[in-house]
Structures are given as structure tokens and as C-alpha cells.
Amino acid sequence: MMNVNIGLLGCGTVGAGVIELMRRRTHKISDLTGLTPVITTVLVRDLEKPREVSLEQERLTKRPQDILEDESIRIVIETIGGIEPARTFILAALQAGKHVITANKDLIALHGVEILDAAAKAQVDVFYEAAVGGAIPLIRPLKESLTANDITDIKGIVNGTTNFILSKMTTTGADFEEVLKEAQDLGYAESDPSSDVDGLDAARKLAILASIAFHTRVHLSDVQVDGIRNISAVDVAYAHELGAVIKLLAIGADRDGELTLRVRPTLIPKGHPLAHVSDAYNALFVRGDASGDLMFFGRGAGSLPTASSVVADAIEALRNISISISGRIGSMYLGQKPVTQNLQDPVRHYIRLSAADRPGVFAQIAGIFGDASVSMETVLQKRTSERGADIVIVTHEVPTQVLDAAINRLRESPSVLSIHSVMPVEREEQA
């Protein structure tokens, strides 16, 4: 059986998982592809650092050229993360005619076009299934299994850290800061958590998924992003009372070729399949014009779950090498679609505000909604404090622009002391 040499860039959590899983599966991969994968060389920053995996057969190196310039290496797996030097290494590997597999969402979201173009030019494959959704097959199903559809909607829980924090807030009733600290102590959140909790990580994954699903190129700046820092235990409790949970949802919608792309905390009714995705799990909901509603669910991160997708990509590369093809799945780009801030779909909204605690105030607020043609489905008024009365309103379905006009009127009203939260409320889906 012919060996295919593989160079691994980086040996952190994901890299160690790739080495471990590739060892476990070497025999099976040979049986399936007729080729035996061998990780010959591993690029690390520190040759002496203790590793999560024993490295006996592999050569450790600090010199990237030991991989990038080694002509015996056919496949390069990048698990360094971040933009540089990952970008430079990947471009060099592609130019040297090597197939590339990466789990690097930041790089694909920001420089995906450059990397895919370089791969096409060099007539090699680049795969990045692990960049979004960890172990969940998402990229390949979108590129191969759902191609007969016009996809109108993708909705995902694609960031495990925020999902863990929101799940914990829901089960314990604790506030954001407290749960964040616990997540940091457990290693679920980074010491600088902003990329996760401010929604940027989810926005990058949405940009990758939306580019493929909608056959266009989505730039990160096209995505409206709200994080979860301002979600309080009070909002979580009100959501529960309304039969919903709060999730950080990444939403892409294609309405007759016009896209809306948003990452926002959203109330999800407990009957919706996405409501049951908790802790470190991710899920992607997809609606196609022929398929109807689909959902993909699984572990969004972690050493072996991420390696599951990386090694599957390597098996695809081996299958292609074994029959001497590459670039079988070309670009999914079919033209640039415009992006709008205003989703035309009418959506229910949750609004929590403090109002002055005096007679007639509620009538004034109701009047503002009525004048703006926003009708109210549910009103809760529970807590009265020195700061005034705490009022929660769930509107009927209303276009975003109409709601925004009402919110602006509320802000100007002397009866409204402050508006704490405005969040969309998902429809209860069929299943």
C-alpha cells in the first residue's frame, strides 16, 4: 500500500486530536482509500513542551520549510489558528502543489476567496469542514447534498462558549458576569472572551456558511452583530415565563436574492428544535425550497470532535489523490448578492424597559406602539423598584423597520426611563 505523507502545522488541542485519530484509523483509511496516511512532520513553536499526545514516529520541527518545502509531503493540515502565519503557510503549501486542510474559521471568513483561488490555480484541494460546527457535517452537505435547493434560511447556534453561558444562566438563574467567570475557570471561555461573547466568532462562521448556502461572497462587515453581554438573569427569567429560552442565533436569510445576515440573542420557543441545543453543542437549521426544514446537530468544538472533521477531509483528499483528481467541487459562487440591514419578514419582538411608576404611563407606552402600528401580544409587569416599573412586551409579528421606529419613539418618551433589551422571538416551528 502506498504511503501519503502529511505535514501538520501546529500541535495544540486540535493538532493533538488529529494525530491521535489518524493513528486510530490508519488501517481503516488504508482499506477505504487504498492509501496509507502518515503524519511525518509536525511544526511546533517549542520542541520541549509536553504534548497531549505522544510523538514518537513524527518529526517535530520549528522550521515551517521542513513541511512546506518537503516534496514528499502531499497534504498539509493547518491547526495553528488565527490569520498569520497560518495564511502565509497555507498559500505556500498550495503553491507547492499540496492539498490543504484547515479548521481555521477566522482565516476562511476573512481570506477564503484568496485561499480558494490559490487552490484552484494550483489544481489542488482545500477543505475546511472543521471551521464551522466542529464535528457536525455542514460544509460538505451544503456543497453536495442540498445543491438542488434554493436555500432561503440558515439559522445556527454556532458558538459553544456563548451557548454554554446562556444554558448555565437558564439552569442556575445566575447573571452573565458570574457564569462567564465560571466558564473561564472551566476552560470553556478564554481569558479575553470578547471574540465569543461579543458575537464575532459566530459572525465569522455565519459568513462562511452564508457564502456557500447562498452562492455568494459574504464579508464579515455584512453581518450585524450583537453579543450576549447585556443579557441579564431577568431576561432569562422572563423568557422562561414566556415559554422560551435565549440563544445566540446566527441568521442568514435570502429574500429574492437580497440577503440579511445577523448574529443576535434571540428568544426561541421551547417547542423549536433549536431550543434543545445546550452547552457545548452546535446546530444549524436550514430551509430549502424543495427540502423544507432540516437540522444538523452535534459537538461544536473539542479535540476529537474537531479532528473528526479534519481527518474526514484528509480521507477525501486521499480519495481524490488515489484517482488523480482535484477541484471536483468547484466554487459555489454564482454572483454577488446585495445585503440589507432590514429583514422584510415580520418578526415578533421581546422588549424589556423601565417606566416611571405613575398613573397613565402604561397607556402612553401602549399609545406609542399603537401609533407605530405595532400590536402587542403579551405584556408582563412584575417588578417595581426605585428605578420604576419593569415592563416586558412581546409584539405581534412586525417588520424590523416598523419596530425600530416604535423603539425610537419609546426612547424619546419621558415615561420611559430606559430600554434594557430588544430581542427577536423565533416562530414555533412545525417539529
Next chain:
Amino acid sequence: MMNVNIGLLGCGTVGAGVIELMRRRTHKISDLTGLTPVITTVLVRDLEKPREVSLEQERLTKRPQDILEDESIRIVIETIGGIEPARTFILAALQAGKHVITANKDLIALHGVEILDAAAKAQVDVFYEAAVGGAIPLIRPLKESLTANDITDIKGIVNGTTNFILSKMTTTGADFEEVLKEAQDLGYAESDPSSDVDGLDAARKLAILASIAFHTRVHLSDVQVDGIRNISAVDVAYAHELGAVIKLLAIGADRDGELTLRVRPTLIPKGHPLAHVSDAYNALFVRGDASGDLMFFGRGAGSLPTASSVVADAIEALRNISISISGRIGSMYLGQKPVTQNLQDPVRHYIRLSAADRPGVFAQIAGIFGDASVSMETVLQKRTSERGADIVIVTHEVPTQVLDAAINRLRESPSVLSIHSVMPVEREEQA
């Protein structure tokens, strides 16, 4: 742009959906593959019958050789269903060097090996994504995305008819016969419903999925099958009281190379992702040693959902034709695995029985369980009628063989009038 001619065998619900969807997507498919698919010829039984889709461009024929012997036709799509004449047509198409796409689960479950071998010999592709799970990508993710895993468990709700009936029984409290009649009136169940309600359809789909997931060949006779005819409204009500719903579950487990394959009504705790799969939806839960738990969810049947998978398969065939390859994904078979009737995993069980209504009876029943080393988690005793007392027991986790011994002892006991139901109870999963 070069045309690729397609012959369609059958023009019922699925065939009409394929024509409709192929028309909608012709332009997009050309852009993605560089080839234009054209359905030139459609085999029907009755040339005059009104169709769900208008047939202007296509030539209708009653002669199969107009497709099978037309050298201009590169792809044959089979939507006739059943074993013959579908099998003969598909084998003839393959031998004539045509790529074949089929949604025919019966044929793949019973004659899959013969058909895959014929395709390999003729160096053409055969795809059957629509044979299991309608619109849900299952076959391709198992063959391409999860290949780095040893898959230990697959659990699916793969029959829409029984899922609709059980969902209706749960929401309305009605009995099986009543809901079956309603499902027949609505067209969700056939006039002879036995293939669905007796679990045979689910068993066929399980045989297909298990063969791929476990890299072996599963014969239909390897699958233990129980249908849903004996599920009563009383069981549904008790399940609800126990925080569960009853679903017809197709289960495949691989324990160190030994398989267990079963289709059985099962109690699923409401916190389990499969509990929320209702009506016409299907879902497949997969556990891999690296990926952890995954779930795929969507519409399991219907004209356009099924066509979504059939046309995606056609797009794959076109991609392969455009670069002159076939057989890229070879057989997943890696050797024959033995099948056992006795799953070693300890499983909780639900048992409903009628016992004589006299003092000391319950102690006798409890004694039988104790002697057999089966401990009881929950006991409900609600109804007492002329037939005796209705007792429901949920056991702690116990191997099947141990439970079976206890059940046999119960049957012999003079205190037990009859045992109505014995069903496994799924574990509450993480998410």
C-alpha cells in the same frame, strides 16, 4: 453548454417532483457543473393519465428500451419503487454504462450488493441518498463526512407514517386503530399499512444505514422487528406520565464488531433530541468515537423533499461526468460482522401488565423481579378493573437477556393475568 440527457423511470409523486425541481434548477445546475441536465424521456404505465406536472418537453413512453437502449441517455433516475421491474431496469441501465440514481429503499435493502457490484463492474455511479430519510442528507455524510469515526450507534426515526400515528396518539389520546384510519383518509398511510406499521419499512432503512455506518452487509433478516399495532392509548398516557413519548426507533449498535439491529417502539424521555421529532419528520442520531453525538433531522418523505435528494444525486453524477470519473466513493464494506439478538448494553424497560387484584400479588411480582436481579425504578398502579389491576413498572438498566428471564418468570406466575407491553426506555441524552 453541453446537455446531458436523463431518462426517468416512473412519474408518480417522486417522479413528478424530480421533473418539477430539475426544471426550477436547470440554470443553477449548469452554472455549478458546466453541464445542462435534460430529462428527455419518461417511462410511464399509462400515456393518458393526468400528471401532477405538465409534460411538454419530455417524451412519454411505455417502452423501457426507449430509455435503457438510448445511447444518448447518460443518467437514469428510477422512481418506480418496489423490486421488479425496477431491479431489471436498473441492472440493464448500469450494464449499458449509464449512471443510476434511485430512491428505492426496498431494492437497495434487498439487492444493494448486486446493484453496487454491477455499477463497479460497469464503472458508473449509483446513488441512493433519497432511499432513506427523504430530504435529509444521511448516506453521503456517512460515506464522506463521518469516515474518520468508528460509529458505535445509529438510532433513527425513519418511518413517517408510524411517526405521524404515534404523534397523533400522543396529542389526541386516541387509540391506534382510530388514528390509523385518519392517517389513511389523509393519505399518510396506505390502504394496506402493514409495511409501515409492522416496522418492515423502518427495518429496510436500518439495513441500508447500518451497512454503511458499520462497514458491513446487513441482511433484512438480521433485524429484529416490532411494529406499533399493539401500542395503546393507555401506554401513550403512561409514557407521558413518565416524562416520555413513544417513538418507533430503528437502532443499530456495534459493540467491538458485534452488531445488534432492532426496530422497536421505545419510550424516549422528553429531554432527548429524538423526542421532538414529530409528524412527517425523520431523524437520525449517530454516535462516533471521535465526533460524539450527532443528529440529522428533516422531512422523511414527500414529492419535493425526496426530489431534493434525487436531484442532488444527479448533480453529483454531473460533476463526475464533467471530469470523466466514476466510482470515487467505493464500497464501504470492510468485512462481515456477526449479528446478535442480545444487546449487551443495560437498558431500562417499561412493562405494563394486568395482575390479579388480591393481597400479596404485588409482593409476588416484586419478588420475581428481585430474584431475576432486575431492580425497579418506578412503579405506577392506577386502574383497577374486572380484569385485575393495571401495573406499570420501569426497571433500572438491565441487560436484555436478564430482563427476558424476568419476563418469562412473570408469564408463568398465576398472579400475572397478562403482559401488555414491554418497551425499552432510552437514556436522557446530554443535549
